[in-house]
Amino acid sequence: MGKSTGRDLTQIYAIYGVDDWHTPLFLLAHAIAFSILSVLFLIYFEPICYNLQQLLPGPAYARFAAGFTGSVTALSAVCLFFAAANFFYSAVSLHWEMSQRIVSSVPDWSSVKHALDLGCGRGILLNAVALQLKKSGSSGRVVGLEPTRNRTSFLNPTRTLRTATLEGVQEYVTCRPGDPRTLPFTDNYFDVVVSALFLHMVGKEFGVKSAAAAAERMRVLGEAVRVLKPGGVGVIWDLVHAPEYVQRLHELNMEDIKVSERVTAFMVSSHVVSFRKPSQHFVGSNEVRLDWRFNNLC
Ligand SMILES: C[S@@+](CC[C@H](N)C(=O)[O-])C[C@H]1O[C@@H](n2cnc3c(N)ncnc32)[C@H](O)[C@@H]1O
Numbered sequence: 001m002g003k004s005t006g007r008d009l010t011q012i013y014a015i016y017g018v019d020d021w022h023t024p025l026f027l028l029a030h031a032i033a034f035s036i037l038s039v040l041f042l043i044y045f046e047p048i049c050y051n052l053q054q055l056l057p058g059p060a061y062a063r064f065a066a067g068f069t070g071s072v073t074a075l076s077a078v079c080l081f082f083a084a085a086n087f088f089y090s091a092v093s094l095h096w097e098m099s100q101r102i103v104s105s106v107p108d109w110s111s112v113k114h115a116l117d118l119g120c121g122r123g124i125l126l127n128a129v130a131l132q133l134k135k136s137g138s139s140g141r142v143v144g145l146e147p148t149r150n151r152t153s154f155l156n157p158t159r160t161l162r163t164a165t166l167e168g169v170q171e172y173v174t175c176r177p178g179d180p181r182t183l184p185f186t187d188n189y190f191d192v193v194v195s196a197l198f199l200h201m202v203g204k205e206f207g208v209k210s211a212a213a214a215a216e217r218m219r220v221l222g223e224a225v226r227v228l229k230p231g232g233v234g235v236i237w238d239l240v241h242a243p244e245y246v247q248r249l250h251e252l253n254m255e256d257i258k259v260s261e262r263v264t265a266f267m268v269s270s271h272v273v274s275f276r277k278p279s280q281h282f283v284g285s286n287e288v289r290l291d292w293r294f295n296n297l298c
Helices: 009-016 022-043 045-053 059-104 124-135 157-166 211-227 242-251
Strands: 114-118 141-146 173-177 190-196 228-239 255-259 263-265 268-276
Touching: 009 059, 009 157, 022 045, 022 059, 045 059, 059 124, 059 190, 059 228, 059 263, 059 268, 114 124, 114 211, 124 141, 124 157, 124 173, 124 190, 141 157, 157 173, 190 211, 211 228, 211 242, 228 242, 242 255, 242 268
Parallel strands: 114 141, 114 190, 141 173, 190 228
Antiparallel strands: 228 268, 255 268, 263 268
């Protein structure tokens, strides 16, 4: 297997495995089934045309129908193979690359004392942050929050800590059992808050495209901003909703808001959004308010 930002991909797959592996497997099984069907269409084209002639007005119609169905089947097989490959690639290899990118969006790790990873899952981003803290000789630590038993998979803090041990960064990592939507931390605590592929899942129970889900995502984004220190940096890699986050971050008066180019992950668009919480929050022409929340959160 190839290399991903200096790491052997086989090693990364061996440590983290493929979470939600049934999706690429499901797609692959269908791709194989559709491929077999299209090969059968090619082999038995004439008998298929002959049988279709009993149902359709003439041989030309029968040949067209058989050819069209065979082509659509072959095209579906190609699309399904592509989707399976994209899911497999996004789950670990791209995830690792994007984690490196998130880490490199933070200008100075040496002064970071406390970092937070929202919804740390298997710990790909959590461990990327820990490896960076270790590399930069920082005394900092990174905390991940993960529910003890996830509804959609077998993620849990124990499994996450196992990956940190395999990466040799266990002393830099804490994985706390907890709901990453309600942060059990005081205001202005973390120097860095990061998150990968978590926010878009928030509020799913209300219906993915519902206003309630969007409001819940915005509330959780507000939580991330709340626990960030003035001058702290936030970096979020997420699917689909980047424009929504950017708008909310502007409303919260965040600074240096940057959005990466589009990266296709899990067959949809994704972006890295980074921002900095202002060191001081200006309220009026002469007044400086240090607690930014009173003016910005609804
Ligand atoms: C794909 S994993 C995140 C991966 C992780 N950030 C990493 O870098 O490896 C998705 C995360 O979202 C959390 N999650 C899943 N469904 C959720 C929901 N409905 N509400 C809140 N969190 C959810 C999971 O517990 C998990 O931490």
